[in-house]
Amino acid sequence: MAIKSRKVTIVGSGLVGAACAYSMINQSVCDEIMMVDRTYDRAVAQALDLSHCMDFTSTRTKVYAGRLEDCRDVDVVVLTAGANPKPGQTRLDVLEEADQITRDLVSKVVAGGFNGVFVVAANPVDIVTHIVQEVSGFPRSRVIGTGTSIDSARLKTLLSEVFSIDPRSVNGYAMGEHGDSQFVAWSHVTIGGKPLLHILDQHKERFRDVNLDEIARKTKDAGWEIFTRKGNTQFGIGNALAYIVRSILNDEHRIIAVSAVLEGEYGQREVCTGVPAIIGDVGIEEVIELNLSEEELEKFNHSCNILRNAMNGLRTRNEGKSMA
Ligand SMILES: NC(=O)C1=CN([C@@H]2O[C@H](COP(=O)(O)OP(=O)(O)OC[C@H]3O[C@@H](n4cnc5c(N)ncnc54)[C@H](O)[C@@H]3O)[C@@H](O)[C@H]2O)C=CC1
Numbered sequence: 563m564a565i566k567s568r569k570v571t572i573v574g575s576g577l578v579g580a581a582c583a584y585s586m587i588n589q590s591v592c593d594e595i596m597m598v599d600r601t602y603d604r605a606v607a608q609a610l611d612l613s614h615c616m617d618f619t620s621t622r623t624k625v626y627a628g629r630l631e632d633c634r635d636v637d638v639v640v641l642t643a644g645a646n647p648k649p650g651q652t653r654l655d656v657l658e659e660a661d662q663i664t665r666d667l668v669s670k671v672v673a674g675g676f677n678g679v680f681v682v683a684a685n686p687v688d689i690v691t692h693i694v695q696e697v698s699g700f701p702r703s704r705v706i707g708t709g710t711s712i713d714s715a716r717l718k719t720l721l722s723e724v725f726s727i728d729p730r731s732v733n734g735y736a737m738g739e740h741g742d743s744q745f746v747a748w749s750h751v752t753i754g755g756k757p758l759l760h761i762l763d764q765h766k767e768r769f770r771d772v773n774l775d776e777i778a779r780k781t782k783d784a785g786w787e788i789f790t791r792k793g794n795t796q797f798g799i800g801n802a803l804a805y806i807v808r809s810i811l812n813d814e815h816r817i818i819a820v821s822a823v824l825e826g827e828y829g830q831r832e833v834c835t836g837v838p839a840i841i842g843d844v845g846i847e848e849v850i851e852l853n854l855s856e857e858e859l860e861k862f863n864h865s866c867n868i869l870r871n872a873m874n875g876l877r878t879r880n881e882g883k884s885m886a
């Protein structure tokens with residue numbers, strides 16, 4: 563009997579790529595991982611190092627180095643190869659560099675016959691995801707950005723500290739750009755199934771010091787809190803990537819705040835941004851349209867405008883270059 567091996571390629575064998583592979587190995591997400599990097603030796607070294615985990619894990623994952631063109635029979639390609647913002651820069655500041663890297667590597671992966679699902683972490687992740695969708699020509703279901711999955715995890719962690727509750731008992735989403743214009747959809751945050759806004763209303767005295775604006779700010783800035791201290795973030799995003807890939811390969815139908823190209827949801831089109839979506843073996847099965855409050859919808863539209871303008875600006879500059 564031939565049993566199909568679940569294969570994942572990780573493009574970019576740096577800190578995020580390695581953290582993603584490590585998480586997938588420890589969670590038995592797939593059977594094979596191919597590490598790719600423009601510095602081939604780096605991919606070889608990471609693959610070797612990761613392969614030495616196997617004596618200590620519950621299942622075996624084969625890890626090896628490969629090339630972009632070798633993705634024909636791969637189920638998921640994870641894109642972490644990209645530009646890192648420097649201190650003082652926003653994620654959008656590395657857009658030009660990220661655009662060049664992404665166009666080049668997506669063309670090569672697709673030319674090699676890849677026909678699975680792309681999962682993107684490279685920043686600025688919403689726009690890079692949009693570029694991957696355009697260059698690959700894949701339907702939006704098969705191009706997923708990590709979006710605000712990591713921000714939503716950061717939000718839950720912060721709330722778990724404020725309310726002394728396990729983060730997994732908190733439900734809710736940061737939405738919009740994985741960047742400065744994101745916001746928290748407070749009207750849909752629940753703790754143990756109870757709406758957070760009701761909890762605060764019912765227990766005004768007990769929770770009088772809880773400041774939602776401050777929690778939203780800390781959620782947004784959490785990446786930079788880490789970045790300014792150690793120069794990168796890797797473990798949270800590595801696990802977020804493994805979580806998304808697992809939901810695809812196991813057809814789990816998890817609802818995750820990912821970056822998706824909108825096709826009319828929330829009244830938006832032609833923009834890729836962080837929204838809750840059902841993730842299964844086809845990729846994005848459905849974008850969940852939350853009934854946002856008027857103020858939240860305004861924030862969402864503002865965030866979409868920023869991303870749309872950045873994407874349109876990039877297209878215009880690229881057209882200018884191709885005519886020059
Ligand atoms: N979406 C999110 O929440 C997060 C996104 N990131 C982003 O992930 C990306 C990677 O971050 P790190 O792993 O820390 O960077 P890194 O510098 O450690 O690794 C990047 C790797 O990509 C490789 N690479 C660059 N261009 C390539 C190409 N054309 N083909 C193949 N390999 C190529 C480099 O050689 C390097 O090994 C950055 O864009 C970063 O901003 C990082 C953390 C969180």
Ligand SMILES: CC(=O)C(=O)O
Pocket residue numbers: 653685712784785786789795799
């Ligand atoms: C680097 C980055 O995008 C983050 O950790 O949020």
